[in-house]
Amino acid sequence: MLTIKEIAERANVSRTTVSRVLNNSGYVSEEAKKRVLQVIEETGYVPSENAKSLRTKKTKVIGVILPKISTETSSRLVKGMDEILAKEGYQILLTNTNLDPEKEIEYLKLLKSRHVDGIILSATNINRPLVEEIYNLKIPFVTVGQTISGLANVIFDDYQATKDMVNFLIQKGHTKIAFIGVDEQDRAVGYLRKKGYLDAMKEKNLQIETSWVQKGVFNVESGYESMRAILLDAAENKPTAVLAVTDRLAIGAMLYLNEAGLSVPDDIALAGMGASELAKFIAPPLTTIDFSIEEAGREAALLILQKISGENYHEVIKTIPYRLVERSSV
Amino acid sequence: MLTIKEIAERANVSRTTVSRVLNNSGYVSEEAKKRVLQVIEETGYVPSENAKSLRTKKTKVIGVILPKISTETSSRLVKGMDEILAKEGYQILLTNTNLDPEKEIEYLKLLKSRHVDGIILSATNINRPLVEEIYNLKIPFVTVGQTISGLANVIFDDYQATKDMVNFLIQKGHTKIAFIGVDEQDRAVGYLRKKGYLDAMKEKNLQIETSWVQKGVFNVESGYESMRAILLDAAENKPTAVLAVTDRLAIGAMLYLNEAGLSVPDDIALAGMGASELAKFIAPPLTTIDFSIEEAGREAALLILQKISGENYHEVIKTIPYRLVERSSV
DNA sequence: TTCCAATGTGAAATCGATTCCATATAAAAA
DNA sequence: TTTTTATATGGAATCGATTTCACATTGGAA
Numbered sequence: 001m002l003t004i005k006e007i008a009e010r011a012n013v014s015r016t017t018v019s020r021v022l023n024n025s026g027y028v029s030e031e032a033k034k035r036v037l038q039v040i041e042e043t044g045y046v047p048s049e050n051a052k053s054l055r056t057k058k059t060k061v062i063g064v065i066l067p068k069i070s071t072e073t074s075s076r077l078v079k080g081m082d083e084i085l086a087k088e089g090y091q092i093l094l095t096n097t098n099l100d101p102e103k104e105i106e107y108l109k110l111l112k113s114r115h116v117d118g119i120i121l122s123a124t125n126i127n128r129p130l131v132e133e134i135y136n137l138k139i140p141f142v143t144v145g146q147t148i149s150g151l152a153n154v155i156f157d158d159y160q161a162t163k164d165m166v167n168f169l170i171q172k173g174h175t176k177i178a179f180i181g182v183d184e185q186d187r188a189v190g191y192l193r194k195k196g197y198l199d200a201m202k203e204k205n206l207q208i209e210t211s212w213v214q215k216g217v218f219n220v221e222s223g224y225e226s227m228r229a230i231l232l233d234a235a236e237n238k239p240t241a242v243l244a245v246t247d248r249l250a251i252g253a254m255l256y257l258n259e260a261g262l263s264v265p266d267d268i269a270l271a272g273m274g275a276s277e278l279a280k281f282i283a284p285p286l287t288t289i290d291f292s293i294e295e296a297g298r299e300a301a302l303l304i305l306q307k308i309s310g311e312n313y314h315e316v317i318k319t320i321p322y323r324l325v326e327r328s329s330v
Numbered sequence: 331m332l333t334i335k336e337i338a339e340r341a342n343v344s345r346t347t348v349s350r351v352l353n354n355s356g357y358v359s360e361e362a363k364k365r366v367l368q369v370i371e372e373t374g375y376v377p378s379e380n381a382k383s384l385r386t387k388k389t390k391v392i393g394v395i396l397p398k399i400s401t402e403t404s405s406r407l408v409k410g411m412d413e414i415l416a417k418e419g420y421q422i423l424l425t426n427t428n429l430d431p432e433k434e435i436e437y438l439k440l441l442k443s444r445h446v447d448g449i450i451l452s453a454t455n456i457n458r459p460l461v462e463e464i465y466n467l468k469i470p471f472v473t474v475g476q477t478i479s480g481l482a483n484v485i486f487d488d489y490q491a492t493k494d495m496v497n498f499l500i501q502k503g504h505t506k507i508a509f510i511g512v513d514e515q516d517r518a519v520g521y522l523r524k525k526g527y528l529d530a531m532k533e534k535n536l537q538i539e540t541s542w543v544q545k546g547v548f549n550v551e552s553g554y555e556s557m558r559a560i561l562l563d564a565a566e567n568k569p570t571a572v573l574a575v576t577d578r579l580a581i582g583a584m585l586y587l588n589e590a591g592l593s594v595p596d597d598i599a600l601a602g603m604g605a606s607e608l609a610k611f612i613a614p615p616l617t618t619i620d621f622s623i624e625e626a627g628r629e630a631a632l633l634i635l636q637k638i639s640g641e642n643y644h645e646v647i648k649t650i651p652y653r654l655v656e657r658s659s660v
Numbered sequence: 661t662t663c664c665a666a667t668g669t670g671a672a673a674t675c676g677a678t679t680c681c682a683t684a685t686a687a688a689a690a
Numbered sequence: 691t692t693t694t695t696a697t698a699t700g701g702a703a704t705c706g707a708t709t710t711c712a713c714a715t716t717g718g719a720a
Contacts, residue, residue: 001445003706014670019708026709027668044466046443050389051706053380054675061423070409072402079400082426091440092424093391096412110421113376115331136374220611251611281550281581283613333676344700349678356679357697381676384705663720673710680703689694 002045010043011035022047053115061091062304063111063119065104069096072276073293077122077144080297088305090117099124105133112137118304120144125185140307142300145188152303152316156291158188161322162196162243165271165289169241170204172330174269177201178212178239180226180249193245193273212239216249223252231260240268241330247272247279247288254282254329269330275323285327296320332375340373341365352377383445391421392634393441393449395434399426402606403623407452407474410627418635420447429454435463442467448634450474455515470637472630475518482633482646486621488518491652492526492573495601495619499571500534502660504599507531508542508569510556510579523575523603542569546579553582561590570598571660577602577609577618584612584659599660605653615657626650 004022008015013032020026021036028036039045053059062085066074082092093116097103104123108130111119118140123130126146134141134148147153169177179197184190194213201208211233216222223244231238244250250272257264264270264284272279275290299318306312334352338345343362350356351366358366369375383389392415396404412422423446427433434453438460441449448470453460456476464471464478477483499507509527514520524543531538541563546552553574561568574580580602587594594600594614602609605620629648636642 001706004708005706015707016670016709017668020669023708027666029668032668046439048384048706049444050380050383051675052708054378054384054677054706055708057675059380069412070405075400075405078424079426082399082424086426091444094408094412094422094424096409096416109376114379114421255611278608278611281585281608281612331676334678335676345677346679346700347698350699353678357699359698362698378676381705382678384676384707385678387705661720663718665716665718667714667716669712669714671710671712674708676705678704680701682701683699685696685698687694687696690692 001048002043004045004047007036007039007043007045011039057115059115059117060089061093061114061116062301063093063095063107063114063116065095065097065107065111065119065121065123067097067099067122067124069094069098073274074122076293077297077300080294080299081120081301082297083294084298084301084305090305101125101127101130104130108133108137112139117308118142120300120304124189125187140304142303142307144296144300147317150315152307152312152318154296154300154303154318154320156188156296157319157322158192159196159199161273161289161291161324162193162245163200164324165243165273165287166197166200167204168287168324168326169243169269169271169330170200170206172241172269174239174241175204175206176212176237176239176241177206177208178214178230178234178242179208180214180216180223180230180242180244180253182216182218182245182249189245197243209234209237209239216252218246218248220248220252220255223249223254224256225252227253227256228260231256238268241271242268243271243273245273247274247276247286250286250288250329251278251282254286265328265330271330275325279325279327284329287327287330288325290323290325292320292322331378332373334375334377337366337369337373337375341369387445389445389447390419391423391444391446392631393423393425393437393444393446395425395427395437395441395449395451395453397427397429397452397454399424399428403604404452406623407627407630410624410629411450411631412627413624414628414631414635420635431455431457431460434460438463438467442469447638448472450630450634454519455517470634472633472637474626474630477647480645482637482642482648484626484630484633484648484650486518486626487649487652488522489526489529491603491619491621491654492523492575493530494654495573495603495617496527496530497534498617498654498656499573499599499601499660500530500536502571502599504569504571505536506542506567506569506571507536507538508544508560508564508572509538510544510546510553510560510572510574510583512546512548512575512579519575527573539564539567539569546582548576548578550578550582550585553579553584554586555582557583557586558590561586568598571601572598573601573603575603577604577606577616580616580618580659581608581612584616595658595660601660605655609655609657614659617657617660618655620653620655622650622652 095107122144142152144154214226216226272288279286425437452474472482474484544556546556602618609616
């Protein structure tokens, strides 16, 4: 691999001068500059980012920690980040925890050891040791999807979005509304969305049967099972609408309803959340909430850039706007 | 940021000894080792990968160049790679060309300047200058989806898979089969799949109307338009089956057929390729080819690791097995 | 003519690790 | 007792860049 030293020798200047040409800094005569550029052109020399980083303490790399690497949410998030970061010459170093809390801490250390200029964490559940670790990391940090006080956070209004959706269902004439959620350890999707549902129902004085509220996990099968549970347990008092906290759960529910010979939305209306692609093309197309994940990625990227440049050192909570997407499943 | 020098001072040893403890190399007394580990524990010291890399010439980073960052194929590919690479302590540095050929070369240089230990390129079309650049890169290199001679390549059997699908349609009684492809610049998806279709038809002596063969781009709308074109142009001699080279194109086609009041598969059978999630949940579920993208990612990762360890320096062409997924759209 | 500022250049220190080499000691072999 | 040999340690070079500082040279202002 070619080094700055060799370029200097070939161009008959010092390393200092080559560095000056490379960085457009200090005084360099046109004469010398031309020779250096010439040699660089001929040799295809590319300076070592590594050596550069060691000296300058900047790597132009942003570490991104994802809970799952190949979900639609993750990839849309990364897409949004990349749009902004690439423009500024930053690269993304990906890490994937597979929902393992220990790996979150492990990767935090790893990213630190790699001297990334900033870290963006897309978290599902935040635990004490993780927060501790983050606080004494002293690296520009942004979370997406959950909040950690004192840091920069990009979040979705899970609570209000869910309320909106419930109110939308109510407005459509439904009063018996069931809910398929996930574990409340996940504060955003589990806890806040459930709270939104419960509060919206309470505000309108609507009763909720115990069997209408089910808990699943993040996949289609689980939606199927939850829907079945709702219909079996609530045999005497069936809901006329179901809200699932993710589109995949809703699609699972739809699959069960189809199998059970029930029509959506005539027998039971169905709504999801997340605006996945799936939701658009399924029959009937699914009413859902579009959380603008790419936008969240872009925001997170902008925030981390601000943090890096030192513009913004206090707590930030940036809420990404959402949109209710009305389709024929309701 | 803490350095090895400070650790050495606090533990009352030399930097050399700290390094030995860190890397489990050379002789270190239990005594000294304990002191060093103690100090590291207390301080939370993490050695700088940067400085390390500069000296050792290894970064434990694999650069991945993707044509599009948030497609299902890309994320499944990255997932497969990460499964293998993370286990071996490698990180993934992501770059996204957005199908811009100039960026491919730009990112190649960038990854070189970052001294990644290897590069995996998921390419759609390979042009001369790119190949030139790759050859004189002298970094372990693996391509996915297309072949470059002399290198390690992970590919899909696009040709045979398409033939299989056409034969499957024929076996189901279809003789009038239309085709929705993409630009043949894309050798794998554009050229080879089209060739597979043409050859399979020819082998069975089946005629192809000009209007049955359409060219779209990689999205749903394009499938819609292509299907419409087929039905309008071929008004007098309509096909009874349509094969689209991607599931999204097939789904677009299905959308048009639905709108046109035609039933799938009764009026027209429909098949896609790629086994996207969408295909599973659409109505009717789409017959497609599952190319095992994750497996390709894993294979690419294994190959790059081999290349890095110097085990495998000659050309490799690894073909990933595919599977015809029979669903009710045919 | 003298002095100062602007321009141009390179030697050497620096970043934080690894690694080669020299050296010291204690235990084992001759 | 002398000579190896295994163990233990640290000084200093090294990796490839940037950056500080010192030093020339030149042209214009005083």
